[in-house]
Amino acid sequence: MNPRALAVWSAAGLVIALSTGNPAYRAIVLLCGLNLVAARGRPGVSARPLLFGAGIAALIATLLTLLLSHTGAHVLFRLSPGIPAIGGAFTLEALAFGLATGLGIAAVVLAVAPLTLVCEPHELVDALPRPLARTGAAVGAALNLIPGTIRSAREIRDAQRMRGWRAGRVADWPAVAVPVVLTALEGSLTLAEAMEARGYGAQSRTHLATTAWRAGDTAVAVVSGSAAAMFLVLRFSGGAPDWYPFPLLSAPPVTIAAISCCACLVIPVLWPRR
Amino acid sequence: MVRPLGTAGRVPARVRIVIPILGALLGAGGAGAAMLPSPSLCASAAEAGHVALVVEHGDGSIVTRCVAFSGTSISGEEVLRKSGLGYGTASFSGLGDAVCQIDREPPAYTSCLPTTGDYWVLFSARPGGAWTEASTGISSQTFHSGDAEGFRYDPISGADPPPSQSPAGVCLAATSGTPGAAASTPSGVNPALVAGLVVAGALIVLAVAQLVLRRRHP
Numbered sequence: 001m002n003p004r005a006l007a008v009w010s011a012a013g014l015v016i017a018l019s020t021g022n023p024a025y026r027a028i029v030l031l032c033g034l035n036l037v038a039a040r041g042r043p044g045v046s047a048r049p050l051l052f053g054a055g056i057a058a059l060i061a062t063l064l065t066l067l068l069s070h071t072g073a074h075v076l077f078r079l080s081p082g083i084p085a086i087g088g089a090f091t092l093e094a095l096a097f098g099l100a101t102g103l104g105i106a107a108v109v110l111a112v113a114p115l116t117l118v119c120e121p122h123e124l125v126d127a128l129p130r131p132l133a134r135t136g137a138a139v140g141a142a143l144n145l146i147p148g149t150i151r152s153a154r155e156i157r158d159a160q161r162m163r164g165w166r167a168g169r170v171a172d173w174p175a176v177a178v179p180v181v182l183t184a185l186e187g188s189l190t191l192a193e194a195m196e197a198r199g200y201g202a203q204s205r206t207h208l209a210t211t212a213w214r215a216g217d218t219a220v221a222v223v224s225g226s227a228a229a230m231f232l233v234l235r236f237s238g239g240a241p242d243w244y245p246f247p248l249l250s251a252p253p254v255t256i257a258a259i260s261c262c263a264c265l266v267i268p269v270l271w272p273r274r
Numbered sequence: 275m276v277r278p279l280g281t282a283g284r285v286p287a288r289v290r291i292v293i294p295i296l297g298a299l300l301g302a303g304g305a306g307a308a309m310l311p312s313p314s315l316c317a318s319a320a321e322a323g324h325v326a327l328v329v330e331h332g333d334g335s336i337v338t339r340c341v342a343f344s345g346t347s348i349s350g351e352e353v354l355r356k357s358g359l360g361y362g363t364a365s366f367s368g369l370g371d372a373v374c375q376i377d378r379e380p381p382a383y384t385s386c387l388p389t390t391g392d393y394w395v396l397f398s399a400r401p402g403g404a405w406t407e408a409s410t411g412i413s414s415q416t417f418h419s420g421d422a423e424g425f426r427y428d429p430i431s432g433a434d435p436p437p438s439q440s441p442a443g444v445c446l447a448a449t450s451g452t453p454g455a456a457a458s459t460p461s462g463v464n465p466a467l468v469a470g471l472v473v474a475g476a477l478i479v480l481a482v483a484q485l486v487l488r489r490r491h492p
Contacts, residue, residue, distance in 0.1 A: 024470050031477035038484035071333075073378055238443020244335040253338070254470045263473045269480065 001040055001268060003119045003127035005217035009036075012228035013111030013265055019235050022243040023100040024252045026107040028262035032269075033110025039269045040118045047117055054109040058102030065098030066090060071246050093245040100243070123211050137200070141191060145184065152183045216271040227264035234258050323348065323419035326399075326444035327357050330437040331379050332392055332427040340445040350396070350408075350415030353423050362386075363412070370411030379427055388430065395434045397424035405436030420445075 017029045037047050067086045072093025081087045115124060121140060128136040156179045157167075165175055195201075234240035240258035243250075325348060327339040339357040341348075351371055354361050362375035364386035373394040374386035387393050396408040401420035408415055417423060422441030428434050 024467075024474075027474055028470070028477065031474060031481065035477055035481045035484060038481050038488065238338075238440065241338060242336075246331075246333065246335055250337070251467065254466045256466045256469050259466065259470045259473055263477075266477065266480070269484070 001118060001220070002211050002213050002217040003115070003123045004213070005220040006114055006118060006268070007127065008221040009224045009265065009268060010111050010115055012224035014108060015228040016231050016262055016265070017104060017107040017111055019232060020240060020242055021100060021104070022241070022252050022254070023103050024243075024254045025231075025240065025258060025262050026100070026103045028259065029265060030103065030107040030110050032262070032265035033107070033113060035266055035269045036114045037110070037117050040114070042117060042120065045117055047113070050109065050113055050117070054106045054113075057109070058106045061102040061105055062095070062098035065101055066095050069094040069097065072249070074249060093249045096245045096249055100245075126211070134201070141195070145187060145191070148187060149180065149184045152187075153180045156180055156183070216268075219271055220268045223264050223267045227261040231258060231261040234261065324445045325353050325417045325419070326422035326441040327353055327359075328422065328424040328437045328439050328441055328444065329359065329376055330424075330426045330439065331377065334438075336437070336439050337377060338439070338444045347416050347418050350398075350412030350417060350423055353417060354412060365413075366411060370414030372411050373425065376425055376427075391430060392427050393430050395426050395428050397426065397436050398422065399424065399441050402442075405441075407434055407436070 013029050013033060017026050020026065041047055067090075070088035070091065072089075072091030074092035075089045076092055076095070078089050079087050119127075121144075125133075125136050125140050153176070157176050160175055165172065167173070231240060234255070234257055235242075239255055240261075241253040241255070243252040323343045323345065325341050325343065327341055329337045329339075331337070337359065339359070341353050341356045343352070343356065348356075351363065354373070354376070359377045360375075361373060361377075362383075363371040364374050365371050372386050373396060374383050376394060380392070396412055396415070397405040398408055398415060398417070399405050399422040405422075405424050412423075415423070422444070424437040424441065426435070426437045
């Protein structure tokens with residue numbers, strides 16, 4: 001799948017998930033993202049860490065809303081009002097709003113996740129517009145250094161421990177931090193020299209056209225882009241009603257037109273693989 | 275390139291499995307939605323009229339309803355009653371009933387129109403028109419199909435701005451004849467909600483099918 005078509009799909013998912021607080025629409029975006037990752041994920045790349053992180057973030061959002069918002073008609077239980085911040089009534093409405101917020105976070109993560117789980121990193125850099133190509137390559141290279149820096153920090157820490165170093169006061173940390181910074185600088189210089197040796201910055205970049213734009217990519221871009229635009233039109237004309245559980249919890253209002261827009265995001269899954 | 279016999283136009287195994295599942299589920303959902311009680315569609319012959327209801331609470335949250343009715347007109351109080359929202363009124367002779375409470379706001383009251391604090395302001399709108407503040411109570415207001423009734427919980431002192439949401443779109447499908455609008459009547463199930471659940475169910479089944487296929491054919 002072409003990364004640019006995937007970027008349009010991700011943008012469409014983000015637009016829908018962020019333009020509404022209605023959990024019904026956010027859930028459909030999330031499910032479409034899950035389907036895309038399940039169907040087109042790169043072999044050997046696990047989505048579990050990302051899904052786990054999204055789940056934790058959603059759980060934290062739900063708990064925070066439940067703990068800090070004491071509005072709503074249906075009281076589940078009460079804590080003494082004397083307890084700072086969290087004291088008061090815990091309501092079903094706050095729980096529902098927290099779940100909807102968590103769902104929104106998960107939907108946004110799943111809308112962007114296919115960019116890293118479906119495409120190779122170099123495909124994403126190649127897909128950047130020409131004015132952003134150098135910046136993209138530099139940012140990509142910098143991001144690639146992060147895992148290496150973490151790895152070297154662990155190695156240096158272990159080596160220092162073997163020499164008797166113990167993590168205690170802040171004053172002890174330079175023994176680890178200074179070698180880590182120097183190693184990172186050395187790695188950056190090596191990478192810069194390697195890039196220069198390969199002609200980076202000499203002239204406009206060339207690359208193998210491994211991801212040609214095909215009919216399926218056009219379909220994905222057009223259908224998802226149109227779906228997001230249509231959803232926005234519906235959103236501002238009242239055809240995609242929002243949801244707010246306060247002061248009394250109610251089922252999220254949905255319309256068939258808005259659901260259809262969200263369901264259109266399943267198009268990359270239905271389109272046959274190249 | 276020579277293509278082996280029998281593979282021309284062959285549909286991939288993933289698509290062969292996925293499309294029938296999705297089609298069957300969507301078809302079942304559509305059939306289910308079609309069999310639901312018609313009053314919730316706001317489009318039955320018996321209840322051909324519909325009035326949009328917009329209620330803006332003091333915290334800015336907005337509740338909308340599309341209320342279906344039979345006959346040529348409906349009173350403002352009847353719209354509120356058919357919406358399913360809880361409400362309380364007090365009678366003022368000559369002006370009709372004033373609304374004291376909607377949707378548990380305020381949670382309790384001793385005076386329907388207090389000298390200080392907030393109260394419910396009533397507005398009406400004709401098809402395509404803007405909100406107009408009502409000069410009489412809801413029992414004296416008459417609405418026809420396509421009209422809208424609006425409420426805003428607002429301080430009793432100062433100006434009374436209309437609800438921030440336009441009534442346009444609340445009865446979108448009902449007015450255009452498309453089934454499945456944001457219509458929500460006290461009785462019956464919203465077919466759009468059923469359709470949403472069916473789509474969500476189909477997507478879940480699809481995701482599971484993809485994972486199973488992926489494990490079998492990595």
